[in-house]
Amino acid sequence: ETGVTQTPRHLVMGMTNKKSLKCEQHLGHNAMYWYKQSAKKPLELMFVYSLEERVENNSVPSRFSPECPNSSHLFLHLHTLQPEDSALYLCASSQDGTGGGRLEKLFFGSGTQLSVL
Amino acid sequence: TQLLEQSPQFLSIQEGENLTVYCNSSSVFSSLQWYRQEPGEGPVLLVTVVTGGEVKKLKRLTFQFGDARKDSSLHITAAQPGDTGLYLCAGEGAGNNRKLIWGLGTSLAVNP
Numbered sequence: 001e002t003g004v005t006q007t008p009r010h011l012v013m014g015m016t017n018k019k020s021l022k023c024e025q026h027l028g029h030n031a032m033y034w035y036k037q038s039a040k041k042p043l044e045l046m047f048v049y050s051l052e053e054r055v056e057n058n059s060v061p062s063r064f065s066p067e068c069p070n071s072s073h074l075f076l077h078l079h080t081l082q083p084e085d086s087a088l089y090l091c092a093s094s095q096d097g098t099g100g101g102r103l104e105k106l107f108f109g110s111g112t113q114l115s116v117l
Numbered sequence: 118t119q120l121l122e123q124s125p126q127f128l129s130i131q132e133g134e135n136l137t138v139y140c141n142s143s144s145v146f147s148s149l150q151w152y153r154q155e156p157g158e159g160p161v162l163l164v165t166v167v168t169g170g171e172v173k174k175l176k177r178l179t180f181q182f183g184d185a186r187k188d189s190s191l192h193i194t195a196a197q198p199g200d201t202g203l204y205l206c207a208g209e210g211a212g213n214n215r216k217l218i219w220g221l222g223t224s225l226a227v228n229p
Contacts, residue, residue, distance in 0.1 A: 004159070042121070042219035043205070090159050098215060108159030
């Protein structure tokens, strides 16, 4: 496989469930990101990991808990979510963790479409 | 707070037509990126523009960065159904603030 792979593609969960989203990158990159994409809102950067160390946490509620065991894998653990957390969750990777821009490209996975009932 | 406004929000055209979509801000960006997101997929980077006034071409797509680096446009010539998707612009902050600021996107449908 190449690129950035996310599983599952779709997830429906109740507000009391615990689930995890998985992301794997096969590009040899050092940085990985979680983004949230909701209708009528710009892409929201949630977390950034560079060399397995969390370097950014953008005021995300504690019901979202990221984990980066190595530079190729990233997880987002979910618990007691709210209906307003329903969104497309995108994982991305880049070479060095500067977040995209003129110096490096962001590569996105296909996303996990999450519905919280 | 830096904001990026994209227009139009939705666009539905026939195959073969030309179109232009816009990305505007009151803030200066050190670079600006255009992404295309197809249904059920993540965004894919199309181009990065860096210099004010810069024009880049990618087959039938022409990207321009405004002279003041506050705005950008994407022109598609002879649109094809394969151009259908959500076109997102993202501006990289100037100075020490290098975070990407994202627009809401233009949703383009090209009908056969």
